[in-house]
Amino acid sequence: xxxxxxxxxxxxxxxxxxxxxxxxxxxxxxxxxxxxxxxxxxxxxxxxxxxxxxxxxxxxxxxxxxxxxxxxxxxxxxxxxxxxxxxxxxxxxxxxxxxxxxxxxxx
Numbered sequence: 001x002x003x004x005x006x007x008x009x010x011x012x013x014x015x016x017x018x019x020x021x022x023x024x025x026x027x028x029x030x031x032x033x034x035x036x037x038x039x040x041x042x043x044x045x046x047x048x049x050x051x052x053x054x055x056x057x058x059x060x061x062x063x064x065x066x067x068x069x070x071x072x073x074x075x076x077x078x079x080x081x082x083x084x085x086x087x088x089x090x091x092x093x094x095x096x097x098x099x100x101x102x103x104x105x106x107x
Contacts, residue, residue, distance in 0.1 A: 004047055006062070006076055008033050015079050022093035024050070025079040026060065037072050039064055047076075054089075056080050 004024040018025045026047070028034075034041070043064040050060065057077060064072040080086050091097035 019085045020094040026076040027079050
């Protein structure tokens with residue numbers, strides 16, 4: 001059920017693997033972390049702009065809703081780095097992408 005991962009940084013292969021599984025890798029802005037923003041991991045998150053503004057390296061606004069009703073707003077950078085990765089992500093990962101390409105080729 002994981003749809004996105006927010007981290008301070010990603011190793012290339014881990015970031016690429018997330019995209020390949022259809023999971024959106026998001027990176028905190030420089031100087032930000034879960035600690036500086038007061039996040040515990042128990043929040044629910046709204047990531048705004050995925051449907052209409054997602055592009056390689058774009059910034060997205062995040063609203064983290066805490067258990068006590070407080071909301072923390074911050075910006076992250078989408079770590080989808082290439083147009084091909086964007087296609088993989090939009091298809092739910094690399095396997096669904098390849099499957100759809102094969103089906104189209106046979107049609």
